[in-house]
Amino acid sequence: MTLNLDSKVPEGPMADKWSSYVADQKLVNPSNKRKFKIIVVGTGLAGASAAASFGELGYEVESFTFHDSPRRAHSIAAQGGINAAKNYQGDGDSIHRLFYDTVKGGDFRSREANVHRLAEVSVDIIDQMVAQGVPFAREYGGLLDNRSFGGAQVSRTFYARGQTGQQLLLGAYQQLSRQIGLGNVKLWNRIEMVDVVNIDGRCAGIVTRDLMTGEVRSHAAHAVVLATGGYGNAFYLSTNAMACNATAAWRAHRRGAGFANPSYTQIHPTCIPQADEFQSKLTLMSESLRNDGRIWVPKDPDETRKAADVPEDERDYYLERIYPSFGNLAPRDVSSRAAKRAVDAGQGVGPLKNGVYLDFADAINRLGVNVIKERYGNLFDMYERITGENPYEMPMRIYPASHYTMGGLWVDYELQTTIPGLFAAGEANFSDHGANRLGASALMQGLSDGYFVLPYTIAPYLSELLNKPIPDETHEAFAAAEEEARDRYQGYLEIGGTKTPDHFHRELGKIIWDYCGMDRSQVGLEKALAEIPALHEEFKKDLRVTGDGASLNQTLEKAARVDDFFELGILMCKDALIREESCGGHFRSEHQTDEGEAMRNDDDFAHVTAWEWSGDPSNPIENREPLVYEVVEFATRSYK
Amino acid sequence: MSHTLTNITLKIWRQDGPDGQGRFETHQIPQISDEASFLEMLDILNERLIEEGREAIVFDHDCREGICGTCSLMIDGQAHGPQQGAATCQLHMRTFSSGDEIVIEPWRATAFPIIKDLMVSRAPLDRIVESGGFITAPTGGAPDANLIPIPKPVSDAAMDNAACIGCGACVAACPNGAASLFTSAKLTHLNLLPQGQAERYKRAEAMVETMEDHFGSCTNHGECSSACPKEISIDAIAIMNTDYRKSKTKNRRALSRR
Numbered sequence: 001m002t003l004n005l006d007s008k009v010p011e012g013p014m015a016d017k018w019s020s021y022v023a024d025q026k027l028v029n030p031s032n033k034r035k036f037k038i039i040v041v042g043t044g045l046a047g048a049s050a051a052a053s054f055g056e057l058g059y060e061v062e063s064f065t066f067h068d069s070p071r072r073a074h075s076i077a078a079q080g081g082i083n084a085a086k087n088y089q090g091d092g093d094s095i096h097r098l099f100y101d102t103v104k105g106g107d108f109r110s111r112e113a114n115v116h117r118l119a120e121v122s123v124d125i126i127d128q129m130v131a132q133g134v135p136f137a138r139e140y141g142g143l144l145d146n147r148s149f150g151g152a153q154v155s156r157t158f159y160a161r162g163q164t165g166q167q168l169l170l171g172a173y174q175q176l177s178r179q180i181g182l183g184n185v186k187l188w189n190r191i192e193m194v195d196v197v198n199i200d201g202r203c204a205g206i207v208t209r210d211l212m213t214g215e216v217r218s219h220a221a222h223a224v225v226l227a228t229g230g231y232g233n234a235f236y237l238s239t240n241a242m243a244c245n246a247t248a249a250w251r252a253h254r255r256g257a258g259f260a261n262p263s264y265t266q267i268h269p270t271c272i273p274q275a276d277e278f279q280s281k282l283t284l285m286s287e288s289l290r291n292d293g294r295i296w297v298p299k300d301p302d303e304t305r306k307a308a309d310v311p312e313d314e315r316d317y318y319l320e321r322i323y324p325s326f327g328n329l330a331p332r333d334v335s336s337r338a339a340k341r342a343v344d345a346g347q348g349v350g351p352l353k354n355g356v357y358l359d360f361a362d363a364i365n366r367l368g369v370n371v372i373k374e375r376y377g378n379l380f381d382m383y384e385r386i387t388g389e390n391p392y393e394m395p396m397r398i399y400p401a402s403h404y405t406m407g408g409l410w411v412d413y414e415l416q417t418t419i420p421g422l423f424a425a426g427e428a429n430f431s432d433h434g435a436n437r438l439g440a441s442a443l444m445q446g447l448s449d450g451y452f453v454l455p456y457t458i459a460p461y462l463s464e465l466l467n468k469p470i471p472d473e474t475h476e477a478f479a480a481a482e483e484e485a486r487d488r489y490q491g492y493l494e495i496g497g498t499k500t501p502d503h504f505h506r507e508l509g510k511i512i513w514d515y516c517g518m519d520r521s522q523v524g525l526e527k528a529l530a531e532i533p534a535l536h537e538e539f540k541k542d543l544r545v546t547g548d549g550a551s552l553n554q555t556l557e558k559a560a561r562v563d564d565f566f567e568l569g570i571l572m573c574k575d576a577l578i579r580e581e582s583c584g585g586h587f588r589s590e591h592q593t594d595e596g597e598a599m600r601n602d603d604d605f606a607h608v609t610a611w612e613w614s615g616d617p618s619n620p621i622e623n624r625e626p627l628v629y630e631v632v633e634f635a636t637r638s639y640k
Numbered sequence: 641m642s643h644t645l646t647n648i649t650l651k652i653w654r655q656d657g658p659d660g661q662g663r664f665e666t667h668q669i670p671q672i673s674d675e676a677s678f679l680e681m682l683d684i685l686n687e688r689l690i691e692e693g694r695e696a697i698v699f700d701h702d703c704r705e706g707i708c709g710t711c712s713l714m715i716d717g718q719a720h721g722p723q724q725g726a727a728t729c730q731l732h733m734r735t736f737s738s739g740d741e742i743v744i745e746p747w748r749a750t751a752f753p754i755i756k757d758l759m760v761s762r763a764p765l766d767r768i769v770e771s772g773g774f775i776t777a778p779t780g781g782a783p784d785a786n787l788i789p790i791p792k793p794v795s796d797a798a799m800d801n802a803a804c805i806g807c808g809a810c811v812a813a814c815p816n817g818a819a820s821l822f823t824s825a826k827l828t829h830l831n832l833l834p835q836g837q838a839e840r841y842k843r844a845e846a847m848v849e850t851m852e853d854h855f856g857s858c859t860n861h862g863e864c865s866s867a868c869p870k871e872i873s874i875d876a877i878a879i880m881n882t883d884y885r886k887s888k889t890k891n892r893r894a895l896s897r898r
């Protein structure tokens with residue numbers, strides 16, 4: 001263990017930690033702020049909000065995205081909503097309740113103080129976004145509407161139709177745009193960060209590749225923030241946008257940033273099942289559908305009748321049966337595993353027998369078709385457009401899919417990675433969701449990190465660097481990293497093999513999904529740890545990338561990203577293998593109760609695993625940060 | 641149940657770079673399932689091209705669910721293809737028939753130079769937003785979100801306009817290459833809200849003038865609205881024009897009072 005995993009959690013009672021941190025913190029004098037340059041990579045909720053806030057404060061800011069516009073970041077696709085402990089519905093919500101629910105939902109594997117801060121600032125986020133013009137749903141009286149989401153027992157979720165992520169991202173993008181227009185932030189679009197550069201033990205900047213021209217160059221700064229999203233696309237098929245990838249975080253890891261809990265991935269229960277081998281991505285059907293839809297499979301694996309013709313007593317409403325108190329609203333990890341068990345038992349439905357029914361027939365009978373149309377019309381249309389089936393007449397078919405990654409770059413209370421001067425925000429860090437994220441909490445975390453945490457927590461680091469110049473972009477460390485990057489991209493072009501990057505991505509994804517997906521075992525993980533390196537070797541010998549490196553080349557971009565997914569895939573399996581317990585999204589078949597429920601082991605595993613790069617992807621170095629609970633007491637998560 | 645379409649001919653625009661000479665290239669798709677999305681068909685074609693040692697066709701895409709606004713194809717002369725109210729990525733092959741010939745081109749507009757093949761730069765849309773497409777509300781210090789009630793119909797109308805995905809189909813469909821629908825959707829979203837009133841006329845003036853620096857002028861053809869995947873109503877343009885006209889007097893009066 002050589003990583004310094006000091007969490008820097010402030011002293012004092014839980015509810016006062018953040019306010020005393022803010023009150024005691026060293027400030028950067030306004031006239032000194034413009035002497036500091038900050039690079040923010042990523043323009044999703046976390047990156048756009050951070051860059052905009054830094055710009056407002058007076059720092060010199062440069063913002064990077066590989067997209068054509070900051071507004072395209074994957075945050076745009078979030079549907080359901082954003083949580084906040086506003087208690088506008090007077091139903092007993094509070095900061096403490098949101099804090100507790102998040103710690104429990106994360107299966108007691110998150111850092112308490114970070115989660116408490118998240119719950120505290122959640123209320124400011126809603127105020128901020130409304131002031132920016134986000135058109136959240138409202139009641140007829142003109143006040144904000146809320147709904148209950150993802151099994152929460154209070155209504156604390158704010159939403160904008162089924163497009164909450166879009167509206168929040170546009171809000172943050174507009175604030176960022178204002179700063180760009182004012183000249184406080186410089187935007188670099190269609191530019192991909194391909195490396196992090198450290199000088200004298202501090203992060204000194206990044207190396208980028210211009211996607212349009214292939215130009216590789218350096219950008220120096222006093223501090224760098226990575227807000228580059230999650231790695232759910234390691235599974236190949238996922239609900240993430242096609243371009244989501246792990247390169248930024250992975251390259252930072254290779255330069256010394258600890259990578260925490262890579263095996264904590266979230267498999268979302270309600271996605272449209274795969275239709276064919278060539279499918280490129282999976283589509284999420286909002287979790288809100290579970291409020292009215294009933295999930296079932298035929299009892300008989302050889303059932304051939306249409307859903308409507310299967311008599312009531314020959315159906316297994318398995319969630320209602322196993323979890324009578326939560327029923328169809330059981331949390332994501334629990335529902336996903338139950339669906340997998342049904343399909344594995346041969347009870348799957350649809351042409352490939354790879355789904356379960358989400359049935360609205362009862363709800364339509366009870367409420368009428370118009371109410372259902374009012375509530376879910378958009379989603380029903382979307383389903384029909386994709387599958388060609390009409391969900392008013394026959395049940396939807398759904399199946400779990402990779403959706404979100406709780407693991408990510410290890411960060412302390414200040415969101416600083418193990419490389420001084422390198423910070424990580426949003427889905428790219430590991431911080432707040434433990435082993436399982438609750439619905440509507442990722443948007444909250446991204447905006448919290450960017451608007452309300454980083455602007456305070458970056459200041460102490462910068463104040464150490466007062467009057468130190470921006471590192472020199474011609475320093476040998478930058479030159480060496482540029483050279484390495486050029487060689488790396490040239491290398492893919494020169495392999496001259498026979499198979500496409502997508503081919504390898506698909507094969508890699510299958511291995512990770514089969515052995516490091518919803519159900520993991522020692523045997524399976526060891527198998528994956530043999531198969532992934534072998535496939536990676538084949539990739540290095542048999543990859544074919546056509547075109548050149550001096551103009552836009554999507555095949556080349558993809559090759560580099562898949563290369564990094566290979567190494568990350570190995571780490572995911574390693575992490576899953578050594579975590580001899582089941583918690584949240586990490587389910588080890590060896591560690592379950594007689595009834596098939598997850599069995600946590602708090603004596604041996606109440607810690608964060610932060611991996612250190614050793615130079616050999618198959619032999620990473622394990623480091624641990626113990627999780628000490630001051631307020632919440634360990635309990636078994638039960639939804640029965 | 642899924643069916644297989646056979647014998648599809650694609651005529652695809654290829655262009656090496658912004659200054660390159662473009663040309664149509666013909667590709668055959670012998671068989672494709674009608675469950676495939678239009679972009680999945682292009683993925684399959686691209687994999688085949690790479691295996692044959694040829695360069696893959698460049699096209700923009702990301703979310704593949706009609707929300708990010710990245711995809712941008714002219715299909716048989718229609719922006720986003722034949723399906724109403726849907727982006728290119730939401731189009732499935734079941735909309736087509738065996739034996740069809742399909743022409744695929746990039747967005748064509750003076751303000752959107754071609755980067756390569758089917759990919760264009762839509763950067764001027766960002767410039768319009770940077771000039772005024774926001775409410776000035778620096779981080780911190782916002783009042784409680786429920787302090788100002790907003791009548792539901794107002795909030796809903798703002799949301800209708802805020803649904804714009806910034807794809808640029810309206811520009812591509814417009815015979816003049818105007819960006820009026822895009823600009824007016826953002827203006828209408830912000831100008832309807834109580835929070836947007838303080839900067840209402842300043843915003844209208846700045847955004848419209850930036851738009852005019854980059855794009856052609858609107859002559860009310862209405863092609864934009866029928867191409868729009870979010871079915872943004874052309875009424876937004878009328879609201880924009882009124883606010884812009886008023887801005888000329890209101891902004892001047894505001895200045896003279898200083």
Ligand SMILES: Cc1cc2nc3c(=O)[nH]c(=O)nc-3n(C[C@H](O)[C@H](O)[C@H](O)COP(=O)(O)OP(=O)(O)OC[C@H]3O[C@@H](n4cnc5c(N)ncnc54)[C@H](O)[C@@H]3O)c2cc1C
Binds near residue numbers: 045076
């Ligand atoms: C379909 C779907 C629905 C969801 N619904 C909800 C919901 O209802 N509620 C909720 O709370 N959460 C939801 N989530 C999760 C949530 O949307 C994401 O976790 C969150 O938006 C991530 O935001 P981010 O800012 O961390 O990253 P992203 O939005 O992914 O942004 C990443 C940014 O980094 C840039 N980038 C990445 N790598 C590089 C690089 N190497 N160089 C340059 N730029 C780079 C990208 O261009 C992009 O700008 C959903 C997720 C999905 C997939």
Ligand code: SF4
Binds near residue numbers: 864867
């Ligand atoms: S107005 Fe419609 S067509 Fe134009 S950019 Fe917005 S969504 Fe696209």
Ligand code: FES
Binds near residue numbers: 700701710727729805
């Ligand atoms: S790919 Fe996102 S809208 Fe089409």
